Amino acid sequence: MGQKTGIEWTEATWNPIRGCSRVSEGCRHCYAETVANRFKGPGEPYEGLIAKGGQWNGEVKLLEHKLAEPCRWSKPRTIFVNSMSDLFHPAVSFETIAGIFGIMAAASWHTFQVLTKRPERMLEFFQWIDQHPERKDFDSPQARSQLGTDHWIPFFLAQKASELLPDGGAGLTVDIKGCWPLDNLWLGVSVEDQATANHRIPQLLNTPAAVRWISAEPLLGPVDLSSLPYPSKVSGNLHWVVVGGESGTHARPMHPDWARNLRNQCQSAGVPFLFKQWGEWLPVLGQSEGVPIRGRKHSFEDGTFMGWAGKKHAGRRLDGRIWDEYPEATQ
Numbered sequence: 001m002g003q004k005t006g007i008e009w010t011e012a013t014w015n016p017i018r019g020c021s022r023v024s025e026g027c028r029h030c031y032a033e034t035v036a037n038r039f040k041g042p043g044e045p046y047e048g049l050i051a052k053g054g055q056w057n058g059e060v061k062l063l064e065h066k067l068a069e070p071c072r073w074s075k076p077r078t079i080f081v082n083s084m085s086d087l088f089h090p091a092v093s094f095e096t097i098a099g100i101f102g103i104m105a106a107a108s109w110h111t112f113q114v115l116t117k118r119p120e121r122m123l124e125f126f127q128w129i130d131q132h133p134e135r136k137d138f139d140s141p142q143a144r145s146q147l148g149t150d151h152w153i154p155f156f157l158a159q160k161a162s163e164l165l166p167d168g169g170a171g172l173t174v175d176i177k178g179c180w181p182l183d184n185l186w187l188g189v190s191v192e193d194q195a196t197a198n199h200r201i202p203q204l205l206n207t208p209a210a211v212r213w214i215s216a217e218p219l220l221g222p223v224d225l226s227s228l229p230y231p232s233k234v235s236g237n238l239h240w241v242v243v244g245g246e247s248g249t250h251a252r253p254m255h256p257d258w259a260r261n262l263r264n265q266c267q268s269a270g271v272p273f274l275f276k277q278w279g280e281w282l283p284v285l286g287q288s289e290g291v292p293i294r295g296r297k298h299s300f301e302d303g304t305f306m307g308w309a310g311k312k313h314a315g316r317r318l319d320g321r322i323w324d325e326y327p328e329a330t331q
């Protein structure tokens with residue numbers, strides 16, 4: 001079984017890549033970077049990935065021995081891909097991304113969840129596949145008429161996976177059932193405020209995916225989905241929204257209305273909503289009944305008062321209940 005995870009919305013993590021670099025405010029207290037700082041010494045897993053000041057240095061490492069892990073896990077799982085990196089980081093080549101997609105296509109009994117802060121590169125990757133010169137090696141009018149126009153893509157992805165695997169992909173199977181886009185892959189973007197939502201969500205909506213989702217964590221400001229550049233495409237094209245406050249020593253508080261408003265928007269658009277966590281801070285009135293507030297306080301401009309409760313105590317109840325909805329295909 002893969003690495004166990006405390007992430008509420010997944011069952012396992014698979015990290016074939018390590019390393020990243022910060023992109024936006026949501027990265028300020030990057031959990032993966034904090035972990036990497038603990039294990040950056042000579043011979044340790046994150047050696048060479050952290051700069052002097054303690055931030056990611058932009059290098060990434062491909063872990064070839066981890067690539068085939070999901071193929072060895074026989075029990076179907078929901079697997080979060082690259083919790084310690086960003087699959088679409090510019091230092092990860094399209095060839096490598098295609099190989100990782102090949103593993104996900106082959107391990108078709110699992111459901112894979114990918115989350116990126118670089119949707120422009122994700123979109124470019126799909127365009128790169130579409131126009132790839134090697135498609136002629138797999139494409140033929142006969143196969144197209146029997147299997148559909150995108151039938152060649154799973155074969156192409158399997159080829160790229162076998163080029164990465166230490167054993168040359170022995171035993172890797174090609175499953176064309178889900179074909180393209182892969183029906184066992186959920187593609188998502190992280191957003192933290194309106195600006196990142198405006199930039200990232202439209203690109204996600206333009207990317208072919210069986211399930212599209214957003215993770216609004218850490219949520220650092222209000223997000224209005226109806227003010228996006230392509231509002232009409234959200235309904236029916238967005239399949240899941242996860243919201244969470246920031247955790248960790250320097251966590252910033254999340255105004256309860258930011259979470260509530262996203263929940264209300266999801267409810268009106270019929271999009272499943274999962275409230276992952278408050279993070280370290282809890283609104284002092286109402287939500288905090290019975291929860292000890294430990295010293296630190298924060299007041300938003302509208303007078304909403306937040307207290308530091310600690311992640312465990314703050315919990316994940318919003319307006320008196322747990323919100324644990326998932327995309328329909330998984331229910």
Ligand code: SF4
Pocket residue numbers: 020021022023024026027030031032033056083084085086117
């Ligand atoms: S993109 Fe993700 S992994 Fe990379 S620095 Fe930002 S939060 Fe960390």
